[in-house]
Amino acid sequence: MSQQQPQPGWGGPQHQGYGIPPFQPQRPKKSKAGKIVGFGCLGVVALFVLIGVAAAAGGGNGDSTDTGAKDKAVAAGRTPESDKAEATPAQKTKTQAEQFKACVAKSGTATEKKAVQHVTKVTGADKRNDILDSAEVYTDFTGGLMSDNQGDAKLIASAFTSCYESKNGLVSVYGQDGDLIANANY
Template identity: 45%
Template sequence: MSQPPPPGPHHYQQQPYPGQQYAPYPPPPPKKGMSTGAVVALVLGGLFLLLLLIIVIVAAAFSGGGDTSGKPKSPPVSVSNAPDAKPADKAPVAKAPVAKSQAEQFKAFVATSGTSAEKTAAKHVTRVQGANKKNDIMDVAEIHTDYTGGLLGPHGGDGKLLATAFAEWKSSKNGLVSVYDAKGELLANGNY
């Protein structure tokens, strides 16, 4: 008499017939590839993104064709080799007016058309950047102040006033103005 096999993990497994290999589980079904629709959608999406990138690059290249140095252009200098030209004959050269910085222009605007709270806040402006750069893709300007405390500090409301005054001064289809404190922390931001 043969004894029954001992209980354990091999108790319920069937023994393979001679010449067969034992497979404890059926083989996994073959994996299907992506459907044709998914492949077409990915290709078209990639082409759309590539086209969008090319449009943005071309728009950025053609929108900033002017002089971006911020320096006023000086008139051309003429040199005369005539021996009879006397320095006394030349008219006095008028000095070109000194261009105001963007911060001075912003403060002047607030002084003429701002509310009393905006005028008080504008006294703390130390620098304005990006106010004259426009490409209508994403116009970004920064206002730097001598305030402290950051976004949650005591001057967050003053930062919002400055952002609002900036939006009244400049306009853009999709501009963003950010107001920073003396340490460079964000006080407020707004659209303009």
């Protein structure tokens, strides 16, 4: 019988320098790229906030100058003795719903005219900036998206798109209980 030599690490005496030294992994190098990207993004966000605060503080009266120029142009073209000057205040007294109904009565189809009889209120039709225009048409219909009145509500939305124009407008038609029935881009 032959005797075998004990393997190192299996109960035999350990000799200094005998065998393979235990493997020690090297510490990973810390990259500075993550810090640079993180602080860079934070700097960009801070720059946008600073620009926004400066713009808000500096330009507060943009709307009043625009409407003033429009009023002056309208006033220059108007003569007090003309019939149009007297007709303009009459149109101003009409509600948005009445203006919408008049537009549909003038240029709408027969089915649109019938559907528009159910309109009770229109909001947002007079405020258009071509960025995000949102108009709401309220009706006396009941139900929501799956109601029996959805076809008529779509006709109302279609009639609205024929009367008003916008680059990014959205008209929503609501029932008497406030449920959305139809909407369309205009």
